[in-house]
Amino acid sequence: MGTRAGIVVTGTEVLTGRVPDRNGPWLAEQLRLLGVDVGHVVVVGDRPEDLRAALSFLTSTGASLVITSGGLGPTADDLTAEVVGAYQGRPSAVDAELEQRIAAVVERLMARRGWRTDPSATAAGVRKQARVPDGATVLGPVGTAPGLVVPPADGRDGPTVLVLPGPPSELQGMWPDAVAAAPVRAALTGATELRQETVRLWGTLEAQLAVTLRELDAELSGLEITTCLREGELEIVTRFAPAAQGAYDRLAAALAAEYAGTIFSTGPTLDELVGRAFADQGRTVATAESCTGGLLAARLTERPGSSAWVRGGVVAYANTAKEQLLDVPAALLAEHGAVSAEVAVALAEGARARFGTDVGVGITGIAGPGGGSPEKPVGTVHLCVATADGREARALRLPGARSAVRERSVTMAMHLLRRALLGGPPA
Amino acid sequence: MGTRAGIVVTGTEVLTGRVPDRNGPWLAEQLRLLGVDVGHVVVVGDRPEDLRAALSFLTSTGASLVITSGGLGPTADDLTAEVVGAYQGRPSAVDAELEQRIAAVVERLMARRGWRTDPSATAAGVRKQARVPDGATVLGPVGTAPGLVVPPADGRDGPTVLVLPGPPSELQGMWPDAVAAAPVRAALTGATELRQETVRLWGTLEAQLAVTLRELDAELSGLEITTCLREGELEIVTRFAPAAQGAYDRLAAALAAEYAGTIFSTGPTLDELVGRAFADQGRTVATAESCTGGLLAARLTERPGSSAWVRGGVVAYANTAKEQLLDVPAALLAEHGAVSAEVAVALAEGARARFGTDVGVGITGIAGPGGGSPEKPVGTVHLCVATADGREARALRLPGARSAVRERSVTMAMHLLRRALLGGPPA
Structure with a gap:
């Protein structure tokens, strides 16, 4: 496959399942639509050395873009920006203009909820959220946390790291700006269209389907076929480059002939x-x-x-x-x-x-x-x-x-x- | 921390979010109860080289146990057992007795659903599911897929790999046998009790809490504190070894004093x-x-x-x-x-x-x-x-x-x- 990306989802609350991860799958799907191949999503707790290890692993898989989600809040366990900056060789410093913008957002939030609004009480947290690695591009913020695009320091190799906030609405709201940023566009050069088709069956065992796929094997080159059985529904998802459309059409015809009695959808859920x-x-x-x-x-x-x-x-x-x-x-x-x-x-x-x-x-x-x-x-x-x-x-x-x-x-x-x-x- | 484990969740359907991962968080919580520290959960699609890279990464983090979930089905995209066997230096072969057991399960399943029951049609899939790495311990099966405990080949270093099926009910049903298996017990030697306490607030902003935690910082050594804001609820989860109980008690008292008006729970959801x-x-x-x-x-x-x-x-x-x-x-x-x-x-x-x-x-x-x-x-x-x-x-x-x-x-x-x-x- 062509251009490759990796995803790091941070937060002990995600690692331990207190909060389900909604960002990894969402980002993987967005990247697929851009023709970018995602090999791994790494979920990591709030420890700097574990986050560094994950960045280093995804670099080793040949990713040209690594996206992180989470760890941009005001508390001490939120350490993504600092760790990514250090990993890329770009030390962080407070961005005064950004600090003012975040302070205004926090003040508005507190006022709207009718909570304590003494700005000095939240100043340290705001200052932390306004720390930006040297040379990084600032995105947003949609909520209180800005996103960051952090390329490797001049003269270094490795992926560009896109740092996004954890709340799904903030992350998704920031996505259009993120993919429009020049260093992200550069990291995704060479991405090519990847098609995806789905066939859904109700009443066929995975073991039966395995036989069909094995018999067709020689005709399926260029197709990446995954099957998944869930609550009795057997889902066949195939991903392929446009050049393999003919192979997919043959597979679809063979499935339609063999499983006419159980295929209930060739797309919609x-x-x-x-x-x-x-x-x-x-x-x-x-x-x-x-x-x-x-x-x-x-x-x-x-x-x-x-x-x-x-x-x-x-x-x-x-x-x-x-x-x-x-x-x-x-x-x-x-x-x-x-x-x-x-x-x-x-x-x-x-x-x-x-x-x-x-x-x-x-x-x-x-x-x-x-x-x-x-x-x-x-x-x-x-x-x-x-x-x-x-x-x-x-x-x-x-x-x-x-x-x-x-x-x-x-x-x-x-x-x-x-x-x-x-x-x-x-x- | 002491004994460390890593988790690999396999399946393109999980990587792309068509199926939410329920196994990673469940396994992480079970390991925590055993006093085992989990640093990373890696979600990986159905490609052998990506799975190998994930195993190799978790080995490099110092894990003494790696648990995989999924990829044990009868179709060609289910490749976990084969890849893990090769990674551990243990080539796989068909286990004839296991093959008969799985065939009987598949036949029963088909009959119960009133589906086609020609055993020859499913034989290839069954044989694939009965392939066992040389020297591995077989667990179950609870559904059709057996679990496997695969230590490194004699003379090799590295973690023991515990291979579990993807369906959550099968994985959870197999867990008691898995932790009782001698090579898993050996891999978890040295695990020590890790306590976890939770405080839940309704009506406090994360930025306020950050100030309190910063002020208390000197008294919090030995505590791993993570905070998470979700739908207005601020959750503070603290993990610590028994020796740090005193530090936790001081934190709990400080929170109770500072946030008497917003703490609605010191445990239950x-x-x-x-x-x-x-x-x-x-x-x-x-x-x-x-x-x-x-x-x-x-x-x-x-x-x-x-x-x-x-x-x-x-x-x-x-x-x-x-x-x-x-x-x-x-x-x-x-x-x-x-x-x-x-x-x-x-x-x-x-x-x-x-x-x-x-x-x-x-x-x-x-x-x-x-x-x-x-x-x-x-x-x-x-x-x-x-x-x-x-x-x-x-x-x-x-x-x-x-x-x-x-x-x-x-x-x-x-x-x-x-x-x-x-x-x-x-x-």
């Missing part, structure tokens, strides 16, 4: 498919959730514009809520139990009737860890999607812990919706 | 505090959500045992749903608009009345990207928590994109619940 189908068809939906507790409604409403097709939903944990808000007959609950195929149907129809929608979804189950019995163990889940044309129902016995049971139930409900709206592979 | 308070006080809750679309209900019901105190909720996107399911007066909606302080109160009281709970929460707002106006721009959110004792309400104007507005609204609702149940710092 499940959520995109379902959202677009509701919007295009002008149909509406309402949910009735027990064990998933609002997760399905939250997933549907995550999509911009979903207010056009989601009318609402009921989270009915208590049986009285199922009766009073969704008209599930008390006798049905008594006879079959709240976790039953019959109640899933009643929930779906109750949601449909109460919200006056075209489609209703009912989910009832035992997410655990408590509540299971020999007949209905933890992981037992009943789902139903009801439309004017009829109903489709599923009874599942899912493995895994509470959150896994809840997530998989919601994914199955999304596939039932996909199937009800678009046909295609059975859910 | 916000969600733990709220869940425990409901359970301990025997009170119940119901939600009425518009812009957050079920996210608050989903967050509350994520906690095991929450069915004892969550009765349910309504997601009321459409105004008719607000009227019919939550008794919000049509006149109120017409006069003030759906996004208003008055409607937030009506939603909270409606949820409380309809579900017969002690506490009701109402949220209404404009999450964007559409729907904003000059008077009520995107990010305008009204919240109300209603109890028998009264109401607490907030009007917010949140920055950021749709998902950020939704998440921050839910976090604010959780703080309003905390405050209503436990008192403490204002939300």
Whole structure:
């Protein structure tokens, strides 16, 4: 591959998982769009020697650009700018103009929240955030922390280091300025277009796909194929240079022929498919959730514009809520139990009737860890999607812990919706 | 620090963010509990040379144990076992007994899903998964992929490599066997207890805290302090050897004195505090959500045992749903608009009345990207928590994109619940 970049995500809170890393993947995708190959994302805690080691490792992989995120705050554990400056042979000093700009931002922030506003109390932190390696380009700031472009000192080899803040909104807000900066543009010279195509299957085991790919092997040169199985969905992502488009077309045709019964998408995600189908068809939906507790409604409403097709939903944990808000007959609950195929149907129809929608979804189950019995163990889940044309129902016995049971139930409900709206592979 | 480990997370789907990494943080936390220091988590795509470079980098950081996750599947892009074997100087060969075990698992999986079950079709993939480096210890398998413990070949230096599968449930299921394996125990010799304490503040800026920490600096030796600001919550995590307990106690006392008005927890997360308070006080809750679309209900019901105190909720996107399911007066909606302080109160009281709970929460707002106006721009959110004792309400104007507005609204609702149940710092 051509131009290569590496990413360093800093922060003990990320390394230990208290905060999930959203920057590494986002930066990797932006670089891919620019035709830049990313080999490694290194997550590192707030120790200078560990950060230095990561910079040195990425230099050794041949990266012409290294991007860091995080470690630009006012506290002593925020040390990225200083360490990067030293690594590049560019000692840092306070930039007086920048110091004033940051002080003004901090003052505004404090005032807006109605907090203590004595500037002398925050001056040391502001001064720290205004330290800039000699010869670096300052970006922003979007929040309080400026970004930095730090090329190697004159006469030195090695990558240009782009230093970005940790909060994803600040990092993303700074990105256009960052890629426009001359030293970043120079570091990315030679980047070439890299295409990416995705095929999604529902109901094919990875082991089967492996056979197909092995048989096709001779025809796949120039393609970088990765497969990933997640909650029953098998995702095939292929990246290639424009010259290998013919090879990709052959692969796509072979997959289409072999897996006609399980390919549900050659691009959009499940959520995109379902959202677009509701919007295009002008149909509406309402949910009735027990064990998933609002997760399905939250997933549907995550999509911009979903207010056009989601009318609402009921989270009915208590049986009285199922009766009073969704008209599930008390006798049905008594006879079959709240976790039953019959109640899933009643929930779906109750949601449909109460919200006056075209489609209703009912989910009832035992997410655990408590509540299971020999007949209905933890992981037992009943789902139903009801439309004017009829109903489709599923009874599942899912493995895994509470959150896994809840997530998989919601994914199955999304596939039932996909199937009800678009046909295609059975859910 | 004493014993050191490194973690390699493999998979192009993780590197590019199509799948979030759940294994790196989980493993880092498990190692911390064992007193092992983790310096780096390296995320690497499915290329042998990139994986080799990552192993070599972690060896250079002085790790005595390197853990890999992922890349053990049947497809050609799954190459971890082979690359690790070669790195450690241990060539791989098929383990016939393991091959039979994996074949039986695959057959069972296929049968259970009712998929094609011709064993010859999957034989090549199974054989690949049964390849074991010479002298390695085999773990599991929990799913189809076995784990491996691969020490360096006799006479070689370097870390022992523990190879674990990518699916989090399989990796976590294999962990007890992995840490019990003799070569892993040997690699972790010398690990010592590392304590971790957390203080959480709501309403203090990181810049203020920086001043306090700087003033205390001389008294903090032996403490590794990291601070992290997330959705308005400032989290202070301190890690230290048992000998530094005295220094930590002094820090905790200083923080308690300085930030009495903003410390809301010296341990539990916000969600733990709220869940425990409901359970301990025997009170119940119901939600009425518009812009957050079920996210608050989903967050509350994520906690095991929450069915004892969550009765349910309504997601009321459409105004008719607000009227019919939550008794919000049509006149109120017409006069003030759906996004208003008055409607937030009506939603909270409606949820409380309809579900017969002690506490009701109402949220209404404009999450964007559409729907904003000059008077009520995107990010305008009204919240109300209603109890028998009264109401607490907030009007917010949140920055950021749709998902950020939704998440921050839910976090604010959780703080309003905390405050209503436990008192403490204002939300």
